[in-house]
């Protein structure tokens with residue numbers, strides 16, 4: 013759908029990898045803006061209004077749209093890459109070793 017959206021507008025010329033990376037980072041900034049002056053935010057965002065939730069949904073969508081397009085333009089098969097990376101993460105952080113700890117893998121001394 014995003015490829016169709018850009019084709020219809022002759023925007024492919026503007027959607028090269030560097031452009032998409034910067035666009036994505038800009039949208040991450042817009043997500044951060046929604047959180048920046050609040051205290052800790054609990055899971056489920058209990059104090060947020062419907063319009064704030066909708067704004068967040070839109071900004072997260074922008075990040076995802078640019079991320080997927082960036083991967084595509086870099087010829088990265090993102091779904092496959094995510095599966096490979098999650099398998100690596102499981103190996104790097106065995107549940108039995110790291111259970112209940114948020115330390116980075118470099119901090120474990122075996």
Ligand SMILES: Nc1ccn([C@H]2C[C@H](O)[C@@H](COP(=O)(O)OP(=O)(O)OP(=O)(O)O)O2)c(=O)n1
Pocket residue numbers: 023026042071073074077
């Ligand atoms: N050159 C562009 C401009 C927009 N979009 C699409 C992808 C994003 O999902 C969304 C981004 O639109 P805006 O740049 O207008 O950003 P926002 O929607 O976040 O608006 P604002 O910055 O006013 O919050 O539109 C795109 O693909 N290519």
